[in-house]
Amino acid sequence: MTATATTPVTAADVPPLVLRDVTVAFAGLTALDAVSFTVEPGTVHALIGPNGAGKSTAFNVVSGIYRCGAGSVRFGDHDLTSLRPHRIARLGVARAFQNIALSKGQTVVENLMLGRHGLTRAGFVRSGLRLPSATREGVRHGARVREIAAFVGLGDKLDRPAGLLSYGDQKRVEVARALACEPRLLLLDEPVAGMNADEKARMAGLIAQVRKELGISILLVEHDMGLVMGISDRVTVLDFGRCIAEGTPAEVQTDPEVVKAYLGTGEEP
Amino acid sequence: MSETATLPATAVPAQAQRRRRVRPSALARIGLIALLAVLPLYIDVGLLTIGLFAMAAVVAAIGLTILVGAAGQLSLAHAFFLAVGAYGYAYFAGSAGVAGASSATGLGLDPLLAAVLAVLVAGFVGLLFSPIASRLRGIYLGVASLSLVFIGEFLYENVRSVTGGFNGRAAPPFSLFGWEFTDANTLVVAGVPFGRFEKLWELFLIVLVLSYLFANNVLRGRMGRAMQTMRDSEVAAAVMGVDVRRTKAGVFVLSSMYAGLGGVMVALAFGRLTPSYFSLALSIGFLAAIVVGGLGSVGGAAVGAFFVTAGPLLITRYSSSLPFISASGSGGYDGGKAAALLYGLAVVLVVLFEPGGLAGLGQRLTGRRTARVLAPAPLTGSSKPEESS
Amino acid sequence: MTDFLNYLVNGISLGGTYALIALGFVVVFKATEVVNFAHGSLLVLGGYVIARLAGDVPFVVAVLLGCLVAAVGAVLVERLYSWRLRDSNVNALAILTIGIDILLITELTRRFGPDILPTGDPWGNAVVDLGIAKIAQARLVGIGVTAVLLVAFFVAFKYSSWGIAMRAGAEDGEAAALMGVRRGRVTMTAWAVAGVLAAVAAVFLCAFPTPGIDASVRQTALRAFPAAILGGLDSTAGAVVGGLAIGIAEAMTGGYGVRLAGGNLNDVVPYLVMLVVLLVRPSGLLGTRELTRV
Secondary structure (H helix, E strand, O other): OOOOOOOOOOOOOOOOEEEEEEEEEEOOEEEEEEEEEEEOOOOEEEEEOOOOOOHHHHHHHHOOOOOOOEEEEEEOOEEOOOOOHHHHHHOOEEEEOOOOOOOOOOEHHHHHHHHOHHHOOOOHHHHHOOOHHHHHHHHHHHHHHHHHHHHOOOHHHOOOEHHHOOHHHHHHHHHHHHHHOOOOEEEEEOOOOOOOHHHHHHHHHHHHHHHHHHOOEEEEEOOOHHHHHHHOOEEEEEEOOEEEEEEOHHHHHOOHHHHHHHHOOOOOO | OOHHHHOOHHHOOHHHHHHHHHHHHHHHHHHHHHHHHHHHHOOOHHHHHHHHHHHHHHHHHHHHHHHHHHOOOOOOOHHHHHHHHHHHHHHHHOOOOOOOOOOOOOOOOOHHHHHHHHHHHHHHHHHHOHHHHOOOOHHHHHHHHHHHHHHHHHHHHHOHHHHOHHHOEEOOOOEEOOEEOOOOOOEEEOOEEEOHHHHHHHHHHHHHHHHHHHHHHHHHOHHHHHHHHHHHOHHHHHHOOOOHHHHHHHHHHHHHHHHHHHHHHHHHHHOEEOHHHHOHHHHHHHHHHHHHHOOOOHHHHHHHHHHHHHHHHHHHHOHHHOOOEOOOOOOOEOHHHHHHHHHHHHHHHHHHHOOOHHHHHHHHHOOOOOOOOOOOOOOOOOOOOOOOO | OHHHHHHHHHHHHHHHHHHHHHHHHHHHHHHHOOOOOOHHHHHHHHHHHHHHHEOOEOHHHHHHHHHHHHHHHHHHHHHHHHHHOOOOOHHHHHHHHHHHHHHHHHHHHHHHOOOOEOOOOOOOOOEEEOOOOEEEHHHHHHHHHHHHHHHHHHHHHHHOHHHHHHHHHHHOHHHHHHOOOOHHHHHHHHHHHHHHHHHHHHHHHOOOOOOOEOOOHHHHHOOHHHHHHHHOOOOHHHHHHHHHHHHHHHHHHHHOOOEEOOEEHHHOHHHHHHHHHHHHOOOOOOOOOOOOOO
């Protein structure tokens, strides 16, 4: 079990995430066509591409929601390909959703405590009877969750219902909830979509801080090129489900295929 | 209570003050329980019986609100699991050749053991259904669960050795360590004889309070959060590490056990079980109860179940003095029909205008947080000061 | 062999009626994502109107008026939820229909009282010998009418602007809106169609050898719910397949007198068949499979 020390997690062993020839088809439509890339430990890896390029599908394959027709996803020694989502989550792969998937009626703390689900044990009987072990567990993990909330700058909004927070704050709760899983790989799905310049700057700062202080890998899907080019170590470009380029931000920006995909026929509203 | 604010501030440290503010509602609850406990001293047997049925219904409804309200899994099978508990108790505790000349037999176990076994069997039957319950989304489960009600009706009439068939069977009285809950060994409390119904009343009240606390604790705990997230988004729950199928199965089993317990209580209150009681209408009544009370709210389920169960009985009892109500079978609106119309209307109005039900309405009126229909209290019991900012 | 054919023909007749009911249920779900638990009561409403009018007006007129009332009733339900609950979750909508079901069936039960009313159909207890099997005339007509209605439905579903909008809407509500399809009219039509199919089904569900109609027909109508589920809640073809499967299974177990624990199994066979199918295919035989796995 991950230690709940009072210092931010320092991920001892962050394994690489390796996608090899991942192919996904829905009813004849190929959403991902033999996509391969590797997220190296401790790096920020961005996945970009026009709408419908297959970025979200790739996320869904990594987190186990979609099963891939061919290919494999490995996280260190673990083969994720056939695992159900909760197993993958418990291996240390956490995800912040693009379209906020918080329980709006629950408070910030309660939402973050959900992130601890895989790290805690209390079942129906133990919590129903309020056995001391369940109470202790709640207190211990509650404390850790408060640290995480403070880390992302939500320390003063802990007991507010998530649904009543501002959009920017809700996005941060998403990230905090994923961090509450004590992940070794963080999947961020369009973390700054729909944000104003101020909120964007705060989120970019938070991502940089996560990487610097926690040392975990981050796989990022984002449309905001400023953010992507600013914080990524490597960038993979998808178009129509195929990987068309990969490299450092600088390399990718000048790649003729990429320019064509973004400016040419591939562009969609 | 605002008096606490005017107390000399020096005498009360901040933390204690904070705790004291929660007290009034807790006091009110203890007061309510005390009031219910002494009620048998003042009301007649007719009202006592109505109260017993209402308490049985409240326990069962709490189970349903966990399943439907908190976990978002619609079920119409609740009547079936009540029947499993009720017949289970009657079978385990009953003895062969008991009065009533029905074909029903029994194992003649100790009533307390029989009750526990009946609840476990209800849970086990719920578990048997879980390959279906755990894989279907809420709404599919709603229709699939209909099947249990009808398969149940078939079984009640045909598995005669357990159920006694169409005419039903007797359920033996409860006893605790040899002390019988019957009129035979009547106590006298404050000048009032405490017979079968009075004793059952006190027993039911204890069971009810414990069921209530257990459910509230579950909803506030780890599994409660998991199921509420699952209701809002199965994908989000799964990605956060919740085993969705297992949680669904678990909630279904828990809810079945609550129904089973409610069923045992029905058996004890009624003393006799007939198949017609456990019909689809009973399931629908429970659904109406938890919707009117406020989905996912344990307190709301209690209030809703009380109205839906006691309502028809009370209307029937006082029908002669109520306008528009006619005697049963006369073609007008008898008690059952009038109550059904009332709660049907209440369901429609609640869904349309106050989705939080009575619980939501209550929260609004008392000015508590409005965004929450489900209101588990803050997470940790210890009001630890927040270390951040 | 004769027995078998007899049971088969009767099963097809019963299954066709279930198919009509299940189809209405599915159409409503496809159009609006509402699982309409009031569908059985709407069927009883249509049947009640037909039976009340029997004798006063020609049978065909009574049926048409019954269809009209059931359709109007269904559309009122649609208006009610779309007035307040357009974006609510499916459970809230289903619960609303349960509330309406309580109201409708309570009032209809009161109106029927202890009576079983004849539907006034012109076929009486006549039995036709088809050579291979004997069947009540009413049931034979039922098969014919059901076939005509089903063909008409699928033609409309495929070619009419309503059907195209229905299919487009079910696949992508946004695209349909962009195409200028008026959601309101499409969903109202879907509910009206469901009401009409239910009222027609009521006639054949209560024809000979059934003595007539009373509120308990809702119970019989509910057996079409498993038909819809086992076919796939969002599949129109599945509703027909499911209806026939359940009708035939029921007629066969009833005909051969298959008994379980001393009871006639045919009463519960629809539900048993549904459970078995759901164990193997959680979204039904022809329903859309979930893309996601959790």
